[in-house]
Amino acid sequence: MIIITNDPIDPDSITNLVRKDGNGAVITFLGTTRNATDGRKVNYLEYEAYQPMAQDMIRQIFQEVKDKWDIEDLAMTHRIGKVAIGEISMVVAISSPHRKQAFEAGEYSIDRIKEIVPIWKKEVFDEGGVWVGSGS
Amino acid sequence: MNISVRFFALYKDRAGISVLTVELAEHSTTLDLMDKLYSMYPALPSATPVLIAINYQYVEPNSILHDGDEVAIIPPVSGG
Numbered sequence: 001m002i003i004i005t006n007d008p009i010d011p012d013s014i015t016n017l018v019r020k021d022g023n024g025a026v027i028t029f030l031g032t033t034r035n036a037t038d039g040r041k042v043n044y045l046e047y048e049a050y051q052p053m054a055q056d057m058i059r060q061i062f063q064e065v066k067d068k069w070d071i072e073d074l075a076m077t078h079r080i081g082k083v084a085i086g087e088i089s090m091v092v093a094i095s096s097p098h099r100k101q102a103f104e105a106g107e108y109s110i111d112r113i114k115e116i117v118p119i120w121k122k123e124v125f126d127e128g129g130v131w132v133g134s135g136s
Numbered sequence: 137m138n139i140s141v142r143f144f145a146l147y148k149d150r151a152g153i154s155v156l157t158v159e160l161a162e163h164s165t166t167l168d169l170m171d172k173l174y175s176m177y178p179a180l181p182s183a184t185p186v187l188i189a190i191n192y193q194y195v196e197p198n199s200i201l202h203d204g205d206e207v208a209i210i211p212p213v214s215g216g
Contacts (some may be wrong), residue, residue: 119215133212
């Protein structure tokens with residue numbers, strides 16, 4: 001399940017999507033919006049996605065995880081639009097029979113999301129906004 | 137031929153537009169398209185490395201375009 005949404009994220013509902021009686025481990029990662037970058041106060045964040053391609057790239061990552069760990073119980077959601085400080089911007093939930101594979105696959109998925117999924121984050125300071133990785 | 141172009145993040149801010157259609161000669165490449173976009177929107181950032189996607193797939197920097205393609209200019213991604 002892949003959800004890209006303007007609405008606040010409920011992490012429990014994402015976690016429940018991947019739970020199964022055959023799985024003994026569930027890892028849920030929450031990305032939350034931080035109130036400072038390099039000592040500068042961040043007022044809020046703004047996220048933007050290239051929706052169809054972001055969905056395709058996340059599906060590709062899920063396939064990579066299936067190929068590497070034989071894990072199919074994955075869910076991912078990402079918030080877009082304006083997000084206040086301290087809110088959840090991303091959830092990755094992953095479930096497998098044993099914990100080692102779930103931890104490894106979870107970290108791998110998050111790294112890949114940050115590499116290839118066309119989603120962008122703008123940190124908004126008192127002086128204006130900066131697109132992370134690109135500048136202002 | 138007509139190419140649909142999508143700008144995001146800093147590119148969208150600098151161009152002041154997110155979706156546009158560009159007319160190019162047959163057999164043009166993504167490099168030809170980028171040249172045209174920089175001449176149309178001189179404020180586009182020149183130092184930021186970008187990736188190009190055609191129809192939702194990342195492609196090599198000098199790929200042949202076809203009529204009706206949707207080309208996205210993808211600055212460094214920063215989800216999470």
